[in-house]
Amino acid sequence: MDFDLSKAQKLLQQSARDFFARECKPERVRELMASETAFDDKLWRDMADQGFTGLTIPEEYGGLGLSLVDLIAVTEEMGRSCLPGPFISTLWAAILIERAGNEGQRKQYLEPIAAGDLKATVALLEESGEWNPAAVMLAAIKDGKEYRLRGTKHYVSDAAIADVIIVVARENTDLVLLPVERGAAGIKITETPAIDATRKLYTVEFDNVAIPESNALALTTKTKEAVEAATDVATVALCAEMLGGMVWTLDTTVEYAKTRQQFGKPIGIYQAVQHQCADMFNFTESARSAIYYAAWAVAENDPSAKLAVSVAKSFCSDAAREVGNRGVQVHGGIGFTWEHNIQLYYKRAKSSEILFGDANYHREKIAEKVVDELEG
Amino acid sequence: MDLNLTPEEQRFRDELRAWLAANVPQPFAGGTNEEEKGEYFNFLRAWQRKVFDAGWAGISWPKEYGGRGAALIEQAILTEEWARAEAPPLINALGLSLIGPTIIAVGTPEQKSRFLPKILSCEEIWCQGFSEPNSGSDVASLATKATIDGDHFVVNGQKIWTSLAHVADWVLLLVRTDPNVPKHKGITALLVDMHSPGVTVRPLKQMNGDASFNEVFFDNVRVPMANVLGEINKGWSTAITTLMNERAHLGTGTYVAFKRNYDQLIAHTRQMKRNGRPVSKDPVIRQKLAQAFMELEIFRLTNTRALSKMQNQHVPGPENSILKIQWSEYNQRFQQIAMETLGPVAQLQGFDGGKWVYDFLRTRANTIEAGTSEIQRNIVAERVLGLPKSY
Numbered sequence: 100m101d102f103d104l105s106k107a108q109k110l111l112q113q114s115a116r117d118f119f120a121r122e123c124k125p126e127r128v129r130e131l132m133a134s135e136t137a138f139d140d141k142l143w144r145d146m147a148d149q150g151f152t153g154l155t156i157p158e159e160y161g162g163l164g165l166s167l168v169d170l171i172a173v174t175e176e177m178g179r180s181c182l183p184g185p186f187i188s189t190l191w192a193a194i195l196i197e198r199a200g201n202e203g204q205r206k207q208y209l210e211p212i213a214a215g216d217l218k219a220t221v222a223l224l225e226e227s228g229e230w231n232p233a234a235v236m237l238a239a240i241k242d243g244k245e246y247r248l249r250g251t252k253h254y255v256s257d258a259a260i261a262d263v264i265i266v267v268a269r270e271n272t273d274l275v276l277l278p279v280e281r282g283a284a285g286i287k288i289t290e291t292p293a294i295d296a297t298r299k300l301y302t303v304e305f306d307n308v309a310i311p312e313s314n315a316l317a318l319t320t321k322t323k324e325a326v327e328a329a330t331d332v333a334t335v336a337l338c339a340e341m342l343g344g345m346v347w348t349l350d351t352t353v354e355y356a357k358t359r360q361q362f363g364k365p366i367g368i369y370q371a372v373q374h375q376c377a378d379m380f381n382f383t384e385s386a387r388s389a390i391y392y393a394a395w396a397v398a399e400n401d402p403s404a405k406l407a408v409s410v411a412k413s414f415c416s417d418a419a420r421e422v423g424n425r426g427v428q429v430h431g432g433i434g435f436t437w438e439h440n441i442q443l444y445y446k447r448a449k450s451s452e453i454l455f456g457d458a459n460y461h462r463e464k465i466a467e468k469v470v471d472e473l474e475g
Numbered sequence: 476m477d478l479n480l481t482p483e484e485q486r487f488r489d490e491l492r493a494w495l496a497a498n499v500p501q502p503f504a505g506g507t508n509e510e511e512k513g514e515y516f517n518f519l520r521a522w523q524r525k526v527f528d529a530g531w532a533g534i535s536w537p538k539e540y541g542g543r544g545a546a547l548i549e550q551a552i553l554t555e556e557w558a559r560a561e562a563p564p565l566i567n568a569l570g571l572s573l574i575g576p577t578i579i580a581v582g583t584p585e586q587k588s589r590f591l592p593k594i595l596s597c598e599e600i601w602c603q604g605f606s607e608p609n610s611g612s613d614v615a616s617l618a619t620k621a622t623i624d625g626d627h628f629v630v631n632g633q634k635i636w637t638s639l640a641h642v643a644d645w646v647l648l649l650v651r652t653d654p655n656v657p658k659h660k661g662i663t664a665l666l667v668d669m670h671s672p673g674v675t676v677r678p679l680k681q682m683n684g685d686a687s688f689n690e691v692f693f694d695n696v697r698v699p700m701a702n703v704l705g706e707i708n709k710g711w712s713t714a715i716t717t718l719m720n721e722r723a724h725l726g727t728g729t730y731v732a733f734k735r736n737y738d739q740l741i742a743h744t745r746q747m748k749r750n751g752r753p754v755s756k757d758p759v760i761r762q763k764l765a766q767a768f769m770e771l772e773i774f775r776l777t778n779t780r781a782l783s784k785m786q787n788q789h790v791p792g793p794e795n796s797i798l799k800i801q802w803s804e805y806n807q808r809f810q811q812i813a814m815e816t817l818g819p820v821a822q823l824q825g826f827d828g829g830k831w832v833y834d835f836l837r838t839r840a841n842t843i844e845a846g847t848s849e850i851q852r853n854i855v856a857e858r859v860l861g862l863p864k865s866y
């Protein structure tokens with residue numbers, strides 16, 4: 100048993116750390132955050148050159164065919180740099196296409212995603228904000244050889260720069276997955292400014308948007324399972340990104356506590372400050388244990404995988420926010436300013452807390468498994 | 476990362492699982508009165524003897540001293556199997572997790588062969604004499620003194636909060652042997668026979684009615700020079716070895732008890748009804764039970780990760796530093812959640828033999844014993860994060 104990244108994974112992580120430290124400095128994050136879509140095409144293409152956009156895409160579709168454990172080594176570094184843009188959205192869509200699409204669809208979408216030529220996202224949530232795919236109500240009405248989409252999706256990440264949006268819709272009792280190209284007739288995308296301007300959210304309205312039946316990803320009852328499986332993978336990747344944010348916040352706060360003087364001494368000499376930092380460390384390393392295990396369990400199809408994902412996300416959702424709280428507190432007044440970079444990470448932690456379900460949502464999923472399972 | 480068991484680890488687990496299935500005794504919780512506790516103690520002592528005879532005690536200890544010479548990670552497998560089989564804990568906990576590993580690390584060959592097998596077999600029960608009335612968290616300020624008289628040390632002074640001293644045969648004792656040097660430098664570690672003339676044990680009754688902590692008085696107690704563990708006046712490094720083991724390993728046994736209590740609580744929630752439905756269906760209670768499960772998992776995984784790091788890289792990783800904080804604080808929160816979940820009946824001594832009352836109160840000590848939570852946070856801040864020393 101070896102409960103750590105391998106040598107090769109550590110090398111991959113180091114090269115990612117160097118790349119993002121060079122290409123995604125805080126000044127760049129701030130520029131992108133102020134831009135309309137928080138997207139930088141050159142940065143995206145450079146990421147593709149590094150292989151990041153196709154890391155887990157099978158080699159036959161131009162990716163590197165690596166595992167989820169390799170991926171989290173990289174997404175942790177994205178989080179450390181607070182990387183703006185559609186990486187998690189595109190990853191989520193790519194896994195869904197790989198799970199649910201046919202051979203032609205995989206080729207059609209995964210190859211350009213791996214090459215950095217295509218960005219994507221998934222439209223799942225509706226007005227209720229429920230992450231459970233069973234709650235999807237948006238209508239896909241069969242009209243001859245076409246589906247007609249009518250309704251509204253909310254909280255869709257990166258919709259304005261996604262070349263394709265995978266829409267989770269309902270046809271009677273079944274769910275269908277319909278890829279909609281940006282610019283399709285009848286689609287309207289509106290930004291809904293939210294707490295984290297580095298990962299923008301949109302409302303997407305569908306007014307009788309026509310999609311050929313043959314474009315649908317999976318016309319089987321396995322649709323819900325495919326959405327859940329893709330969401331599990333994306334959730335673990337997001338947790339690792341959250342971990343990177345926690346590591347940045349901890350490192351930056353400890354450094355500040357060593358240098359900032361009050362009463363003639365560095366504030367880090369005071370136990371009240373030391374204990375805040377020790378708690379941040381505890382949250383960070385505990386999150387790492389949970390994420391590593393979840394990534395391994397999902398990659399290996401271990402029977403404990405779904406439970407491990409919910410344990411990781413419920414822990415990270417609260418921990419990332421709490422690490423941010425402690426970090427801002429130790430920084431004092433400067434930590435509350437627009438000028439200090441801790442705000443970028445704090446806002447990202449808050450948006451990631453909600454993405455793919457917050458701690459309450461995942462605790463209910465845990466309860467379904469450990470409190471209910473043996474019942475009856 | 477590879478969390479699959481190697482064929483060797485798999486064999487270890489299968490063999491252990493089969494042995495536990497055939498040998499775990501019927502549940503016997505003991506009780507909270509003195510007579511029942513004595514009975515429980517004998518039950519646990521007999522159980523550890525059985526475990527030792529089958530070769531499962533001290534699995535990572537060298538074979539020549541009765542261990543198994545197994546890899547550290549097998550300790551994690553053992554813990555999980557123990558919890559799964561609902562096997563009773565091993566009573567000689569301090570000997571197994573603190574004193575034995577310290578003797579292995581710094582003891583003489585004679586000390587190793589004399590003491591180690593008897594720790595494993597439970598023939599000799601051990602306690603740890605570090606704390607004193609005026610030196611709690613500041614262990615190095617201890618005042619119990621020992622002076623040389625021929626080939627013996629003569630010990631005078633008092634220890635306190637000494638778990639298991641009332642049943643112990645031996646104590647790992649820290650004494651001051653040179654009062655004229657800085658406090659960390661004049662300390663010696665001694666292996667002392669608790670049956671020596673001049674040793675008096677006085678139990679301290681705790682808030683949960685139990686008396687597992689004691690005051691121990693030393694009045695001209697003679698200890699042979701051969702029982703110095705490590706070097707004279709260099710006992711602080713011996714103490715640090717023990718304290719590191721304490722932080723790393725005490726929680727292993729805690730996981731087994733914690734998991735058993737969790738499973739028992741879940742079983743109750745399915746049977747008990749409140750507001751016309753099983754307690755397990757109450758949405759607020761479900762959130763809390765899920766949180767407790769998550770914390771139990773975080774502790775298990777952090778512990779496994781720490782063992783893996785020590786086995787593969789031969790150095791403790793940062794995760795070691797937070798294990799004490801985790802098990803003590805998670806266990807306290809779990810006991811609070813258990814009381815809330817069970818409702819008013821949880822407070823009764825007549826419900827489950829008073830188990831929930833007893834455990835709820837007992838966990839108050841978790842964040843004080845084995846180094847307070849405050850001390851643990853100081854250690855993380857200074858030794859792991861490199862913040863300036865505050866004391």
